[in-house]
Amino acid sequence: MRPATDPLPGGTAAFGPLDFQLVLLRRMADHQPGLVEDALRELGVPRAAMREANRRWQAMLHAPRRRGAGPRYRSVLGPPETLAERRVGDLTFEAMTWPVPLWPDLRFEVLTAPGGVVWNEWLVRAPGAHSPVPRTVEELLPWSCTVDEVARAFPPARPMEGTAPTRWRLAFTAPDATGRRGEYVAEFTWGLFQRLVP
Known part of the structure; x- marks a missing residue:
C-alpha cells in the first residue's frame, strides 16, 4: 500500500514504497541483472518502470527545494516501523527502519545525525529474522x-x-x-x- 505523498511537479502520481523498491533494484541491476529480472516479475512491473522510478528518485534528490533525507523517506515509505536512538562512539543517531516487501527478512535503515543529516542508509537484517553465518x-x-x-x-x-x-x-x-x-x-x-x- 502506498502512503499518501505529495505528487511531483506536473501532477505525476505519488512516489511510494513500490517505486522505492525499484530504485533499490536499479542499482543492484549493475551486478545482478538476473536476480533483478526475477524481482521485477515478482513485483509485476516492466523494466521501464524501474528506470522511470530511478529517474524520479534522482529528480527528488536534486530538486532545488528538495526535502531533507529523513522527511523524504517518511513521505515515500510512510511512518517508520521502528524509531530508536543509536550510539556510535560519541555520537547519537536516530535510527529509522521500514519493511521492504521484496526482502521480508530485511529492513531499510536510515541513520540520521543531530540536525537531520543522513549518516547511513542501507538494508539490515530485521530483528528476530534468521541471520546467515557463511563459513566459506x-x-x-x-x-x-x-x-x-x-x-x-x-x-x-x-x-x-x-x-x-x-x-x-x-x-x-x-x-x-x-x-x-x-x-x-x-x-x-x-x-x-x-x-x-x-
Missing part, C-alpha cells in the same frame, strides 16, 4: 547477507571505499570449500551483498 566464500550468495553479517562472519573485515554512494566494499581473508584461504573483496549495494571479487 562459496556460501556467500548474492542477496544473502548484509554488510554487518559478512563483517561478523570473516573478521577482521576491512571497510573500503565504495564505487558509488549506495555501494560498500569489505576486504577480508576467508577459506573456500577446500579450506584454502584467500583474499577477497565483497561488494554491496544498499547494504546487500552482490558479488565477490578475488
